[in-house]
Amino acid sequence: MTQYIIRRLIESIPTIIGASIIIFLVFTMAPGDFISAQFGMDSKMTQEKKEELRELYGLNKPLPERYAIWMGEIVKGNFGESYLYKKPVTDVINTFVWNSFILSATVLVLQWMAAALVGIVAAIKQYTLYDQLVTLFVFLAMSLPSFFLGLLLLKLFAVDYRIFPLGGMSSTGIPHEGWAYIKDVMWHMALPVITLTMLSIGGLTRYFRTSMLEVIRQDYVRTAYAKGLKDHVVIFKHALRNALLPLITLFALELPGLFSGAIITERIFNWPGIGKVTLDAIFQRDYPLVMGFTLFISVLTILGNILADVLYGVADPRVRHR
Amino acid sequence: MTVQPEALKSSGQNSKMRSKKVDSPWRSAFRRLLKNKFAITAFIVLIFMFLFSFVGPYFSPYKDAKISVRDQYKPPSAEHWLGTDQLGRDVVLRLMEAGQISLLVGLAATGIIVLIGVTVGLLAGFYGGWIDTILMRFADIMYAIPTLPLLITFGAILSDLKFPPDQRIYLIMFVIGVISWMGLSRLVRSQILSLKEQEFMLATEALGLSDRRKIFSHLLPNVVPIIIVSGTLGVAGAILLESSLSFLGLGVIPPTPSWGQMLSSANNMIDFAKRPWLWIPPGVAILITVVSINVIGDGLRDALDPKMKR
Amino acid sequence: MSQKALVEFKDLHTEFYTEAGVVKAVSGVSFQIRPGETVCVVGESGSGKSVTALSLMRLLANNAKIVKGEIIFDGRDVLKLKPHEMRRLRGNEIGMIFQEPMTSLNPVLTVGEQIMEPIIEHRMFSKREARKYAIELIEMVGIPRAHEIVDAYPHELSGGMRQRIMIAIALSCEPKLIIADEPTTALDVTIQAQILDLLRKLKSEKNVALMLITHDLGVVAEMADYVVVMYGGRVVEEGKVMEVFKNPRHPYTEGLLKAKPIIGERKERLYTIPGQVPSPLNLPLYCHFADRCPYVMPVCKEQYPDTFIDADGHKVACWLHAEGARA
């Protein structure tokens, strides 16, 4: 197993290099640069000063050289300094990523619980009215653009009924400690979590449903019934476990999503997450930040892929990685 | 725990064989689809949305993009059924024109996704070896890079290419397509790999058929169902993605409307509170279109994949 | 037959509701299984033999319905039992073995767990006792190194071993009846011989009744005490094994026996039954075999034959055996 993981890691190096090249090209070839983005319209700033700054930031070097410098530093563990935040990229990411993480992690848990429940019952009651209602609800939930759903919820629950706060992550001016702080954050999380869960629940529920329907037809489920086991034992112990196998990949692929932040939702709910920061960094051409972070997510995605296969091997005794 | 009487697998019977009608897998899928009232309803709704968007404007008393700033923000009335917007334009007409764009974006983006995704998946799955490695690694890389940054910068890069501004909408479709083909290509590839294991593919080799024939006559028709299903769902995804792009200011250019653009231009609490006619119509239009497409996609999945059915 | 029947199928009708229409998978099947007896239900695909067995277990798919008839097991009408009573029956009083040993075991659970499950469920063993017993069972079905195998996963075992595990599960609660649905079809000849041997041995040791479903007349000849031949969802012939093989009375049974090549016979040409196995959709109201029957008579295409019994209890549903039908 260890050997398998090491091999997969080694194999992923070309992919990471490829990703880094594409990331680098995508961002550097995008029109404009940090100087133009920041000072393009500053009528006081002279062209000379702009060129000086480009020189200082190394933006006027040829692309291959810039790439070599960037990657060279990254290999040494240095992701560079964010132009916008004037501090190391890793610090910036570290500051914001965990805020995104708690949001996404909560959504992940809710989404999987709900999808499992919905999927199981739909699978057992395939084509019943219940199944169709659930299907319809799921489709409705996933059929609005995220910003619209977010604003709608904000308007209903924060502006009209004032059940939830108007965004942000904690109450300002009321210092909460310990449990009170956690409760405060949870209260602030409610709306973004609902938004993201509604949007993401659709796909997963369908997968769950399909997977369960597939498994429930298998011979070993019939065997389990033939053994006279209770229905819930058959469903949870025999069917669900197997239905989850193909979903492991899905789960592992969602892991990078835990760290990448939900750009639009964070923006609408003024959530201090990494998504908002990246969006800003893209628009401001904060190359070290946006390239470093994108590379980080890419690596996570690739690791997620490996993790998916490893988990698969752990969960499914038929798959043994050597 | 489905137990089927075995011979059901072969519904062929002498008496039946003599009947004249050709029962192609497509036709039987279509028959199954027709039985799905859910999907049929969705289909009718979708047709309605198409008619509304493409034929509707001919029945509108208002002219395209007629601006009358002093008539801004009129609530619904007999004159303007859904009121007017910020520039005094008739919302009904805007809704129709926006529908054209949104539906077109969905269809065209999906077309590109299908084109790239299927080509890559087919080639990778069929030839295997280093072609497979390179293509799939590339897909991995594309997959690993977050979508939104790609979209933003792709859009910016492409807008540098002196693209006629009026046709920038096609650029958006193209970009959406270019960054979303990976899922489909993986799907197609895995399908091809499993088809290659089937004896009929072994047979094509034994018969000495050319690669072209193997791909186009044998593999492609068998992946068409998943292409149709994922394509259908892709249309819905593209419509939603376009609206999110509009929210970020990367979608269509005013005065060209899209439903997403209409929605996002009413994205403040005041419009939400005071001028529901600005956001409810495009919101509902997106909602029912996307739901319809998803329901149809779901229905197609059931119809085209009889394994999922009883 | 002095002994009381353990299982009695009485005019069983099972239907499937499919897109293509209503499939009468089983229509009017009646026969008995006595304690300790081996009854082979033989027939080709679509004959309804598996559906008959699954009707007894009440493990039919959602779209299936038993529309008529009774199945008496040990004095109770199985079809009238409540779900929890039915559960007590399954695995406990009736064990079942399926055709595909590859897919019939849950791939993510060890075989030990899968053997233990019914023991814990029905016989209230503790986990530890159940495990001990599971090891005994594994040994009993002839697998060496039972202590290791108990913790193995199904995929680590060969097809033959898996089928032995299935037998161990079926036997675990010492049932009165074992249903074996094509238990050796998927296995190699040499393994098939092992499994049949094992089944025979266990059956005689445990004195359990065996309902063996198969399409292989060779297996029938080797295993059966009593044979039930099914065709098109109905029983066309039944009788003691010697009777049926020596003196097949239904043209279908006769054809089957003749069509099968037999080692050592070296026929110049095989006998064939013309036409196709009928689809269970749109079965005719007359004899289902009439379209393929070499002896077909006008009456065969008019009416489904009654069942005729001869002195030995050999039953056949064919107009040829009506009084004076054949000269």
Added chain:
Amino acid sequence: MNETLLEVSHLKTYFPIRAGLFRRVVGHVKAVDDISFVLPKGRTLSVVGESGSGKTTVGRTILRLTDITDGEVKFKGVNIHKLKKHELRKLRPKMQMVFQDPYSSLNPRMKVGTAIGEALLEHGLATKQDVREKVEGALVKSGLEAVHYDRYPHEFSGGQRQRVGIARALVLNPEFMILDEPVSALDVSIQAQILNLLVDLREQMGLTYLFISHDLSVVEYISDDVAVMYLGTIVEHAGRDELFDHPLHPYTQALLSAAPIPDPTLKRERIILKGDIPSPANPPRGCRFHTRCPYAEARCREEVPQLRDMGGGHLVACHFAG
């Protein structure tokens, strides 16, 4: 004797097993390990064996549907595995194959007429105008009807599909056909029909068959010669009557004795082999059958028995035979 149509010498087909950090080949599944035989024109050779014996791989390697590891396959004196791709394609119509699974061997989305006719068009053996006629001819010859041309596979029963598979091979006017378990998935009453059809066609068209099967009763019916395979090697090879009347290899004897015979009066003393077929990835040393052989001795564990001619072309690979 007739002219030689097919000559297989020292055929080996190995499938690599990869493992470790760099996916190095750590071993091979020796699916076919050094087999040789000659098939004269017009005769039928059956290859019989259980799963894992390599019989299917033999068939596929002969047609170069699988790459050969060593040895050669000569069809009418031409080494199949040395041909260029286009040369091979030209030769293909002469050597055809009928597959085991009537469900997966036909493209579900292609009319059977098209499926039968496409190779004709591809090889220029028919024009667009006369292809239909030729296909219909093949259909009729295979016991179907001309009207079946426009049907799809799902409208046929298993037996009819197998007839379509035969028609597809037949229409190319082959000289040699490999029949890979053509009846094992069929009902008894249909099996007989197909076997008779194959026998008839052989006579009408002067075909040469390589018949692959696990069912000795079927093999006995159709073959002229029989080769028994065990774990990738031929253990016994003889004329049909010779083999069935005087089986010399303990494995052949066991196979014959294990086959159930539909005669309840026949009470045989059966040879029941112990244990399972070993894995071809790790075959036993010495005689491959020694682990299950009731007569095995020390020598069998060490020494590999060679095929020996026991007279009259009856070859057997056993130290104690004769």
Added chain:
Amino acid sequence: MKKSLYILFSLLLVLTLALAGCGQKSDNTSQPQTDTNNQAQSPNDNNQEEANAPEDTAPEGYVRATNPDAVPAAAKARTDTIIIGMHEPKGVFTPWFYSTAYDNYVLSMVFEALGRVDKDGTTIPDLATWEISDDGKTYTFHIDPNAKFSDGTPVTAEDVEFSYLVYLDPNYDGRADMSVAQIVGADEYTADKEGKITKVDGIKIIDEKTIAVTVKDVNALTLEYLTIAVLPKHYYGKDFKKGDLEPIKKLNEKPLGSGPYVLKKFVPAQEVVFEANPNYWRDTSPRVKPKVQNVIFKATTDETNLQLLQTGETDFEEGISVNRDNLDQIDAMGFLDRSMLLNNGYGYIALNHQNPILQDVKVRQALMYGLDRESAVYAYSQGLANVIDVPMTKVSWGYPDEAGLINYNYDHDKAAQLLDEAGWKMGDDGYRYKDGQKLKLYFTASSPNPVNDALLPIAKENYKALGIEFTAEQMEFNAMIDKMEKGEYDMAFLAVGLGTDPDPYGLFHSNGGTNKEFFRYSDPKVDELIDKGLKELDRDKRKEIYNELFHYLNEQVPILYMYQRYNMNVISSRLEGFEGEITPFYDFTNALPGVTIRQF
């Protein structure tokens, strides 16, 4: 099946109704105060007519709340804390490196400079007083003897020198450009990367509290350039080595200055918490010891900032968009003061003077006349921004005499006539041609931008009517800037924020940053007037020069002048002391120390 069909439709219907219902209901709920306040009802009831009637005068200045008692309970409970809502600061809290206006607000709380801008835009003494030598080239600063940083250490000339040196460091990568101050020896210091030169010739420490700076040339803006913020060297420059600014950047989030507040806590993207500086060194108006102990800057968004005021989560919102909707809402709430002031800047359409078509002043004037700027501005601001005809803000002392200015009110015929005169004749296809060349203009627009959303449809319609083939493309801001830098555009909408001084060098001088990079407009007369204005230190004389300049620019229209809009701060009426204390040059942070909380 039928049932599910029915349900599908009913659900959609219910949903639609629910959404519609919400929309209506919120009309009431969003103005919960209306029934307690009679006066506030009228704007709400009449807003339809009002919104459609063009406003002659905007309700400028400081408007008091009508119902001050309606302050929400949440706000009332905060007896010693002020919460100010604004866009998030980035956390770069050193004057050298900050880049956003919101970081700058933080800086004004914590730091003080040698001089500062007064309410009218002039530079007045703060930490220091100064005298200028007769040749106008040497500035001697006398630091207030009492001045000390919040850690109690006194402000010294060494701190000032250090503050200059960081700006002049060869590796300085902040936005400020100290080279324009032309300090003697500064260029040499900056050019020396090896660290050999450690002093700048033109910066001389005279004694502990006195420092003199000598510049190369007389310039009206020198004082503005030199009156920088002073940072403690003992804190920021402990181990300062020329060329290594990293240690300083590490302190970005932990500022230490001499200002009235100290930064207590910074939670990125959420809040900045301040406390009154216990060691604040003076207490004379307008610089007083803070009266309210705690101030918090809270990160808010445009979507919800008004609602936050409404619920009492904030006491003050910086930068609420000025439009009729927002004004109505604020008035309806009743307990909010608003300070609405003209923005010190304006919106314009940049023209690319490399395009020969646009080099013709008649064409440019035609583009002015031919565009219904009033409608576009109205649509964007709901009538709450002024259309302008000169590139100068009305709040500046440099704003020209309005008499004699050309008024470019929308006049299609006049525009057509001007184009005819310029030689652009109408063709049969509805477009104008000159020498076979079609009159084509290409507009690059940044997106998202509400002005473009309103402007583009109108411009398209107007210019089409004039026979101009007008195409517009909307793109990301950077892409637009990039196109403009490359000269691949004809027109682009932009806005400019002006400094305290009316000098328009950057925009119109042929060497000016923005002009050189984007417009490439060159007119010797303009250059001459701008240079003249900069050399003149006397304000009255400068005013005359600029009067001439702006009249000339009014006629030349090198760029299309669009509008001057308003800025608005909205303030809970529980805060007292902002009235009259905020001007376009003088932001709320100046007034904050003097503000008190009205207790309930």
